[in-house]
Structures are given as structure tokens and as C-alpha cells.
Amino acid sequence: MSRFLFVVPPLVGHVNPTVGVASCLAGLGHQVAWAGAAEALTPLIGADRTIYDCAIGVREVHRPPELRGPAALKFLWESFLVPLAEAMVPGVHAAVERFAPDVLVVDQQALAGALVADRLGLPWVTSATTSAELVDPLAGVPKVAAWLAELLGGLRARFGDPALDGDPRFSRSLILAFSSRALVGPTTTGPVAFVGPSIVERPSDLDVDWPSGDPDHPAVLVSLGTANADAGEKFLTACAQALAKRPVRAVVVDPAGVLGPQPPHVRLRPRVPQLRLLAGADAVLCHGGHNTVCESLWHGVPLVIAPIRDDQPIIAGQVVEAGAGLRLRFNRASAEVIGAAIDTVLAEPSYRDSARRVRDSFTAAGGAPRAARLLTELAAKAEERKSA
Numbered sequence: 001m002s003r004f005l006f007v008v009p010p011l012v013g014h015v016n017p018t019v020g021v022a023s024c025l026a027g028l029g030h031q032v033a034w035a036g037a038a039e040a041l042t043p044l045i046g047a048d049r050t051i052y053d054c055a056i057g058v059r060e061v062h063r064p065p066e067l068r069g070p071a072a073l074k075f076l077w078e079s080f081l082v083p084l085a086e087a088m089v090p091g092v093h094a095a096v097e098r099f100a101p102d103v104l105v106v107d108q109q110a111l112a113g114a115l116v117a118d119r120l121g122l123p124w125v126t127s128a129t130t131s132a133e134l135v136d137p138l139a140g141v142p143k144v145a146a147w148l149a150e151l152l153g154g155l156r157a158r159f160g161d162p163a164l165d166g167d168p169r170f171s172r173s174l175i176l177a178f179s180s181r182a183l184v185g186p187t188t189t190g191p192v193a194f195v196g197p198s199i200v201e202r203p204s205d206l207d208v209d210w211p212s213g214d215p216d217h218p219a220v221l222v223s224l225g226t227a228n229a230d231a232g233e234k235f236l237t238a239c240a241q242a243l244a245k246r247p248v249r250a251v252v253v254d255p256a257g258v259l260g261p262q263p264p265h266v267r268l269r270p271r272v273p274q275l276r277l278l279a280g281a282d283a284v285l286c287h288g289g290h291n292t293v294c295e296s297l298w299h300g301v302p303l304v305i306a307p308i309r310d311d312q313p314i315i316a317g318q319v320v321e322a323g324a325g326l327r328l329r330f331n332r333a334s335a336e337v338i339g340a341a342i343d344t345v346l347a348e349p350s351y352r353d354s355a356r357r358v359r360d361s362f363t364a365a366g367g368a369p370r371a372a373r374l375l376t377e378l379a380a381k382a383e384e385r386k387s388a
Contacts, residue, residue: 002379003031005052005101006127007092007113009084010040013225013291014107014129017178019045020198020368021105021127021375028372030379035088035095035113052098054091054112070144072309077151081109088112089159096120102379106171108133111152114168115160123382125375126171128192130290131179131318132311133169136188174378176371179294182361183318193374196365197294199275210280211249211267218282218346223253223274224308225289232287233258235306235330239285240266242339251277283345285338287330288312288319297324300359302351304341306330323354 004025006018015036022032022045033050034041041051089112096104096116104124106113117124128134138145152168166172175192177184184194210219222239224232236252240259243250243266250266252259259268275295278284284296288307293315296303303325305316319325326341345351366373 001029001031002102002376002383003033003100004375004379005095005099005104005113006032006034006036007054007088007104007106007110008034008036008041008127009107009110010037011109012040012044013289014109014127015041015044016291017129017198018105018107018127020200021176021371022049023200024368024372025375028376030376033095033099033101035092036110050099052091052095054088054095069309070141073144074147076310077148081111082151082155084109085111085115085155085159089116092116093120096122102382103375105176105375108169111155111168112159114171115155118156118161118164118166118168119159121161123173123378124171125173125378126169126175128175128177130311130315131177131184131187132290132314134175134177134184134187134189134192135314137311137314139188174374176374178371179290180358180361180365183294183297183322183324183358185318185321193371194365195371195374196362196367197298198368198371199295199298200368206269206271206273208251208267208269208272208277210251210277211265213249213265214247217247217249217265219277219280220248220250220283220285220342220346221253221272221274221277221281222250222285223272223292224287225292232256235333238333238335238338240268241335242342245335246339246342248342283342285342288316290315293319294362297355297358298362300352300356302345302355304328304338304345306333322358323350324358325351325355 008015025032035052035054038051038053092112093116104113104117105127106124107127114124170189177192177194178197180194180196244263252268253272254268255270278299281301284301285304286292288305303319306328307313307316308330316327320327
């Protein structure tokens with residue numbers, strides 16, 4: 001049996017997909033551990049898991065909500081991703097020494113895992129928890145691409161194997177993409193294996209359900225994710241205004257409590273058990289976060305997407321191209337525009353039909369069990385090479 005070390009950042013959406021894959025590996029008799037911030041990991045994977053604590057105290061920094069485009073990207077890398085890599089390297093190195101993994105499974109934003117693996121000559125796999133970077137999003141901005149390449153080269157020179165010239169975001173052995181070709185389309189990196197979303201029921205003490213009312217009224221979920229509360233007040237207000245005027249049953253995720261009292265058919269909650277609600281949803285209005293989009297489409301639910309920054313415009317474009325939703329401009333979406341978009345995806349069957357086609361492609365991709373099989377095959381090949 002083999003040993004797999006998952007290296008992850010302290011970000012919910014990047015940890016959740018690893019849980020199902022790790023569970024499948026454990027079910028096959030393999031040993032699994034995580035390297036990351038224990039404080040962030042424990043609530044998501046359980047206190048009984050093997051965790052090697054790395055980057056204690058490093059968390060995603062607050063980004064000014066007005067930052068967009070290259071400015072937002074620059075802030076993300078310089079203020080969070082590079083410091084995170086620098087802070088995690090010693091802990092990941094210690095985890096490798098103690099756990100002795102056969103393969104490292106490295107989130108594309110936990111660069112320390114790739115750097116340490118390359119320096120030690122260990123096989124590693126990319127866990128691509130968003131598909132945006134697989135389609136070369138910086139192709140149209142070569143100066144930004146060159147800046148990022150120089151930044152990554154500096155990290156490799158300091159912490160990785162300077163003799164290698166690969167991108168630490170992308171494994172040369174295997175890239176696990178938690179989406180499908182039907183949604184993403186052609187990619188510019190490789191070797192990519194589309195395995196579909198890795199979705200397992202997550203532990204939750206939240207007791208949130210759809211508002212009572214006419215069961216024939218459609219159920220609409222509104223969520224801007226866990227990291228956009230500072231940017232979302234105006235947009236959430238417009239969403240609530242649009243929903244208040246419509247015969248729907250709605251749940252609006254309002255983590256910062258920016259909204260006032262709403263009519264009975266619009267329920268406000270700071271957090272929700274998203275997977276449970278999606279099982280009964282008819283439409284989702286969101287920011288285009290990869291997990292929310294894929295979890296919605298996993299349930300065959302069409303979307304209205306108002307991307308804010310980062311990978312979200314690319315994910316929104318994928319959904320529109322697939323015919324599974326509509327895209328709005330986040331800063332310009334009035335209650336009237338939002339309401340019209342909701343009406344359209346609810347009334348026009350093609351959006352739900354397209355969402356179900358993507359759902360079927362996710363199912364066919366194999367999910368966490370296929371990801372686990374690919375990892376075990378890679379570990380077996382690595383062991384054969386060592387024994388040769």
C-alpha cells in the first residue's frame with residue numbers, strides 16, 4: 001500500500017475536494033495525511049486525521065474590494081500566495097521526513113508542496129481546484145504572464161530544484177482537474193485528467209432549509225462564497241430586492257449581516273449547508289466560485305453568475321458557453337437586471353437541460369474514486385521505477 005500527502009492552503013474551497021479523494025484512498029487501504037494549517041484543516045477533515053501543521057497564522061489577507069484584474073492578481077500573489085509558500089516550506093519538508101509519502105498531492109495554490117517535492121526528487125500531482133489556470137488566462141496579457149513567471153522562478157530558485165524549469169502550479173506527471181471537458185473546453189497545460197467534482201457530504205451543525213410556502217414556487221439560492229463579504233453589500237441588496245418581488249422560495253447567504261428584514265419567502269443566513277440546499281434548488285445566483293458552480297451543476301441546477309475577480313470571470317464564461325447559465329456584471333447589476341436573469345433561467349428549459357448535460361459529464365468523469373485510482377497507478381509506477 002502507498003502513502004499520500006495532501007498539501008493544501010488554508011482555503012475551504014481548496015480543501016473540500018481532497019476529502020473525498022482521501023476517503024477513497026483510505027478505503028483502498030492506503031495511508032493519507034495532510035500538510036497545512038491545522039486550525040483551518042481540522043473543521044473540514046476531522047480531528048482524527050493525520051495533519052502536519054504548516055504555516056501557522058498564515059491566512060488569506062483582506063483584499064480591497066475595488067481591486068480587479070491584474071491589480072487583484074498582483075495583490076493575491078505578493079500578499080498571500082508567495083508568503084504562504086515561504087511559510088509552508090519548512091513544515092512541508094518536515095512532514096515529508098516524518099510521513100515518508102510515496103506521492104504528494106499538491107493544491108495549485110500550495111506551491112510549497114511542489115517546491116519541496118522537486119527538491120527531494122519525489123513524485124507529485126497537482127490538485128486543480130479551479131480550472132481557470134488550465135486555459136492560460138494570461139495569454140492576452142504577456143507582461144503580466146512574464147511577471148508571474150519571474151515570481152515563480154524566484155520561488156523555485158530559493159526553495160525548489162533550480163535545475164528544473166517547470167511551473168510549480170502544474171505537475172509534469174498528473175493534473176487532477178475537478179471539472180469536466182464538457183464545461184472547461186480545451187486546455188493549454190498537461191497532462192490533465194478531468195475527474196469531475198469530488199463531492200462528499202460535509203459535516204455540518206447548520207439547520208437551514210428552504211422557506212415554507214407554495215411548493216410549486218421555485219427555490220433560489222444566493223451565495224457570494226466565503227471571501228467576498230466586503231464586496232457584496234450592494235449586490236446582495238439588489239438580489240434581495242429582486243427576490244422579494246417574485247413568487248420564489250429563496251435563501252440568501254449573508255455572512256456579514258448587511259441585509260435588513262426580508263419577507264417570509266426570503267430567508268437570510270450567515271452560513272448554510274450548501275450541498276443539502278442544492279439538492280432542492282431550481283436556480284443558483286453566485287459569484288462564479290469554482291466549487292459553488294460545480295456543486296450546482298453536479299445537481300443539474302442552472303446559474304446566474306456575477307463574477308467579481310480572480311478565476312470567476314473565466315468560470316462564468318465556461319458556464320455561459322455550456323448554455324447552463326447567464327452572466328451579469330457584478331458592479332452594474334440592478335434589482336431589475338438580476339430579477340430578469342432569474343426569471344429567464346427559471347422559465348427557459350434550455351438552461352436546466354444544459355446544466356443536466358454538464359452534470360452527466362461530471363458523473364461520467366468518475367469523481368473521487370477515479371482520482372484515487374489515478375493516484376494509486378502513479379504511486380505504483382513510481383515504486384516500479386525505484387525498484388528497477
